[in-house]
Amino acid sequence: MSLTGDVLLVGCGRLGSAIVQGWLATGALEPHRLIILTPSSKAVADQAAALGARINPPLDALTGVGAVVLAVKPAAWRAAADPLIPAIPQDAAVLSVMAGVASTALREAFGRRRLARLMPTTAVATGAGVAAFWADGEASRIAAETVFSPIAKLIPLADEDLMHAAVGVSGSAPAFFLALVQALGRAGAANGLRTADAEALARGALLSAASVAGGDTPLDDLIGRIASPGGTTRAGLDALAEALEQAAGLAVAAAARRSRELGA
Ligand SMILES: NC(=O)c1ccc[n+]([C@@H]2O[C@H](COP(=O)([O-])OP(=O)(O)OC[C@H]3O[C@@H](n4cnc5c(N)ncnc54)[C@H](OP(=O)(O)O)[C@@H]3O)[C@@H](O)[C@H]2O)c1
Known part of the structure; x- marks a missing residue:
């Protein structure tokens, strides 16, 4: 990772x-450059700590931060971020993976720092994620790509408003496929x-589909x-075609609508 800082x-x-x-599995980030804030202990954070990551250090440990990844629930981000903001350098990039928190709200809290929003899938754990992303400029785009491209295929969006639709077709969609598996069962x-x-x-059929879905072969x-x-x-x-188009349309529209409501 060529980003400067932690x-x-x-x-x-x-x-x-x-x-x-994903960072540990791909070797994308040296563990000693990783700082994790977590209220309760997490197995993967402990694993990172054993390799040199810092867990819940004092605020003065944040002076070398080059990128902040916000991965709390949308309702919790203000409380989580507010105490940190004075300690985070002005040239750090703020990378939010939270659904529905608009850049205007992030900008209000983080001031002039670079901003990007990403919507990754949890397959980032094996370096096989996908993430729609929007960045507020070239420097933020580079920061987002540096931090996330080792673990996800990145799909840049020209307009932040498209993040709402992206939630429906990627962030939320693994649950839609699993619900289809339930319905097939x-x-x-x-x-x-x-x-x-x-x-x-x-379930086996889904795995079979997933094993070929990752490449570029047309669907x-x-x-x-x-x-x-x-x-x-x-x-x-x-038999499926019409109902499937309709169901997918309803699901993506509902997820996008909810994403807009959360951001309002
Ligand atoms: N899960 C997905 O597939 C997915 C996909 C795309 C986007 N997202 C977005 O990712 C974000 C997180 O989702 P999630 O599914 O990972 O939720 P989650 O499992 O509930 O994780 C949120 C974490 O935030 C921690 N937290 C709460 N307050 C904190 C604070 N003040 N400082 C540091 N950490 C704090 C919680 O800690 P404790 O466990 O100790 O309470 C919890 O582990 C959401 O905004 C969501 O929109 C999720």
Whole structure:
């Protein structure tokens, strides 16, 4: 990582822990440059500490911070950030992974510091995440890329408002796929399979899809490899098409709407 200074992670919950795991797994960040603030102890923070990271140090340890990653819940960020702000250098970049917290609110709190917002998936833990991101300028874009590109494929957005839609198609979407697996499991059970068997089969199907989804092969080609004309998959896809488009549209719109409400 060529960013100057330490990286301060505020919040080590589900996403924060995944980010640390990713940095450690990929070797993207030397552990001695990592500072983690976490109210309760977390296994991955302990693991990082054993390698040299600093956990909950005094505020004067923040004078060398080059980037701050905000990974607390949107409702908690003010309380978490306010005491830190005077100790964070003016040239540090503020990288928020929080859904729905607008740059205007971050700007109010962090003043003239560089800002970027990212919406990563928890697959950052293995370096296989994806993250839509928006940056307020070239320097913040470079900071966001330096900190996150080793653990996620970064998708730059031209307009911050697009972050709301990005929440619906990436940050929240892993849960949508899992809900589809549940629904397939229930449908399998309704068609005579044992519930546990149906769910195990549907989970396996998701893993199979995930194993080919990461590359650049067009989705139509990937689908075409499974769905031969006149076959079972084509029959299922035809039955699914209309409802699926509608359901995806509703889910993304609802997530985007909620993201806007949270940011309001
Ligand atoms: N999870 C995802 O897949 C995902 C994806 C994209 C974006 N996000 C965003 O990431 C953020 C975190 O989500 P999450 O799922 O990781 O939530 P989470 O598991 O609840 O993690 C939030 C963490 O913040 C910690 N925290 C609370 N107050 C703090 C403070 N004052 N200083 C330092 N840490 C503090 C909590 O500590 P304790 O555990 O000790 O209470 C908790 O571990 C949210 O804003 C969310 O919108 C999440």
